[in-house]
Amino acid sequence: MWLIKLKNNIYNFSIDELKSYFLNIDEKTFRAEQIWNWLYVKGISNLKEINNISNNLLRKIICKYEIPKLKVKKYLHSKDGTKKWLLSLGDGKEIETVYIPEKNRGTVCVSSQVGCTLSCSFCHTGTMKYLRNLAMSEIIGQIIFVKNELDDWRKNSDERKVTNIVFMGMGEPFYNYDNVLKSISVLTNEKGLAFSKRKITLSTSGVVPKILNFKEDSDVNLAVSLHAAFDDVRNDLVPINKKWPIKILLNALKDYSVRRRNKRITFEYIMLDGVNDSLVDAKELIKLIKPFRAKINLIPFNPWPGSKYKVSSSKKINEFKKYILEKGQIVATVRTPRGNDVLAACGQLNSI
Ligand code: SAH
Ligand code: SF4
Numbered sequence: 498m499w500l501i502k503l504k505n506n507i508y509n510f511s512i513d514e515l516k517s518y519f520l521n522i523d524e525k526t527f528r529a530e531q532i533w534n535w536l537y538v539k540g541i542s543n544l545k546e547i548n549n550i551s552n553n554l555l556r557k558i559i560c561k562y563e564i565p566k567l568k569v570k571k572y573l574h575s576k577d578g579t580k581k582w583l584l585s586l587g588d589g590k591e592i593e594t595v596y597i598p599e600k601n602r603g604t605v606c607v608s609s610q611v612g613c614t615l616s617c618s619f620c621h622t623g624t625m626k627y628l629r630n631l632a633m634s635e636i637i638g639q640i641i642f643v644k645n646e647l648d649d650w651r652k653n654s655d656e657r658k659v660t661n662i663v664f665m666g667m668g669e670p671f672y673n674y675d676n677v678l679k680s681i682s683v684l685t686n687e688k689g690l691a692f693s694k695r696k697i698t699l700s701t702s703g704v705v706p707k708i709l710n711f712k713e714d715s716d717v718n719l720a721v722s723l724h725a726a727f728d729d730v731r732n733d734l735v736p737i738n739k740k741w742p743i744k745i746l747l748n749a750l751k752d753y754s755v756r757r758r759n760k761r762i763t764f765e766y767i768m769l770d771g772v773n774d775s776l777v778d779a780k781e782l783i784k785l786i787k788p789f790r791a792k793i794n795l796i797p798f799n800p801w802p803g804s805k806y807k808v809s810s811s812k813k814i815n816e817f818k819k820y821i822l823e824k825g826q827i828v829a830t831v832r833t834p835r836g837n838d839v840l841a842a843c844g845q846l847n848s849i
Contacts, residue, residue: 504560504561504562504563505561505562505563506562506563506564506565506587506632506634507532507536507544507562507563507564507634508536508564508633508634508637508638508641508683509632509633509634510562511679511682511683512529512530512533512683512686512688512689515529515532515533516529518561522557524554528550528554530688531547531549531550532547532550532558533686533688533689534688534689535547536564536689537683537686537688537689537690538650538651538688538689538690539650539651540641540644540645540649540650540651541564542564542566542645543564544558544559544562544563544564545559565587565634565638566638566642567584567585567586567635567638567639567642568584568585569582569583569584569585570582570583570584570585570591571583573836573839573840573841574839575835575836575837575838575839575841576838577835577836577838578597578598579595579596579597579598579835579836579839579841579842580595580596580646580836580841581593581594581595581596581836581839581840581841582594582595582642582643582646584639584642586611586631586635590611590628590629591611592608592611592631592635592639592666592667593608593666593667593841593847594606594607594608594639594642594643594666595666595836595841596643596646596647596659597835597836598658602660602661602696603647603657603658603659603660603661604659604660604661604662604663605639605640605643605659605661605662605663606663606665606666607636607639607640607662607663607664607665607666608631608636608639608666608667608668609630609631609636609664609666609667609668609669609670609672609673609676609677610627610628610629610630610631610667610668610669610672610673611627611628611629611630611631611667611668612625612626612627612628612667612668613625613627613667613668613669614627614669614672615669615702615735615736615737616736617702617722617734617735617736618733618734618736618805618806619724619734619767619769619798619804619806621801621804621840621845621847622667622668622847624803624847625667625847630668630672630673630676631668631673631676632676633676633679633680633683636676636677636680637680637683637684639666640659640662640684640690643659644658644659647659654691660692660696661692661696661697661698662684662692662696662697662698663697663698663699663700663720664677664697664698664699664700665698665700665720667847669701669702669704670699670700670701671699671701671704671707671708671711672704672707674707674710674711677699678714678715681697681699681715681717684697685697685717694716694717694718695718697717697718698717698718698719698720698763699711699715699717699718699719699720700720700721700722700765701719701720701721701722702722702735702737703721703722703723703735703737703738703741703746704737704741705741705745705746705749708721708746708749708750708752708753709749709752709753711753712752712753712756712757713756716757716760718760718761718763719753719757719760719762719763720762720763720764720765720794721746721750721762721763721764721765722735722765722767723743723746723764723765723766723782723785724765724766724767724773725738725743725773725778726743726773726778726779726781726782726784726785727743727778727781728742728743730772730773730778731743734767734769734772734773743785747785750762750789751788751789754789754790758790760790761790761791761792762789762790762791762792763791763792763793763794764786764789764791764792764793764794765794765796766782766793766794766795766796767796767797767798768795768796768797768798768808768809768813768814768817769798769806769807769808769809770798770806770807770808770809770810770813771807772806774809774813774814774817776816776817776820778817779817779820779821779824779825780820780824782821782825783820783821783824783825783827786825786827787825787827791827792827792828792829792830793821793827793828793829793830794829794830794831794832795814795817795818795829795830795831795832796831796832797809797814797831797832797834799834799837799842799845801840801845801847814831815831817829818830818831
């Protein structure tokens, strides 16, 4: 009988885990730092490119580890410069990753799950079957992939095309908590990709126990998909609200803001015509958000085939924004839809 020894995807390992590997084979731990530099500063796509390690040791490393690639199934390019890739994972399952270029920055919107267990009624991903959590290598792999596509390695920080990361692709990042947090520590490792913590944002639909963990475990930015100021409306839009209603969610966020005083929470609020866009909603929203150091990001609804909602008119959105700014003295911005001609905007991702 043949025994096939599978190699390990090297992007699944933290620098400390790589150090332990070298210690176990009686090598010095600085070897892990050398590898780290090749992977995350030089951006090699084959371990054979490493040229500052003896052939003997490199052979051992190559026997144990490999650099698998995410394969492109489909690529779409929006007229506004947004790029969207449908990527195939090692087991054939598929996810979407989006790159959004802006004047002084470029953002990668990463997926954290294949599908999503939560069925928010306005979200295309929510109509997909949940298949599984992504491994750390598949989360990190999306950023590596985009950097490869954009030729974004060995660049000074002011020349880089990928500067920001948002966990706003497919899935609920807090339901893949360990892999998402481990990925964030790789992304922010100063000897590697070195993303600033201020440039990484995680968006949650409101998984209360994980918000409480997150306040201790991480200081990247937090965005919360509030979307409604009244429980009956939010129950319909974000069904997880039946488990953790607005009051409980806001209590958890109060704990979060006590622990992370320097952080400003972003409340995401989708604009759905006739559902949550009246000035009564805006008034209640101000009441809820006022105690926080927060900003409100109004997201015009992005339609997808079969969706039952309509986006609020620009006039309504501007009135809503003005009311929040003037009556509530709360910063409110409107998120410009990006890539919506290729279904790459918020909530349009779906790999079926
Ligand atoms: N699951 C996480 C993160 C992914 S969704 C969450 O729900 O927060 C990222 C953002 O896009 C969320 O605020 C989400 O509510 C919003 N969104 C989902 N579908 C949308 C749509 N069709 N139009 C506009 N925004 C949408
Ligand atoms: Fe999942 Fe977020 Fe979409 Fe809700 S909005 S279904 S939590 S991806």
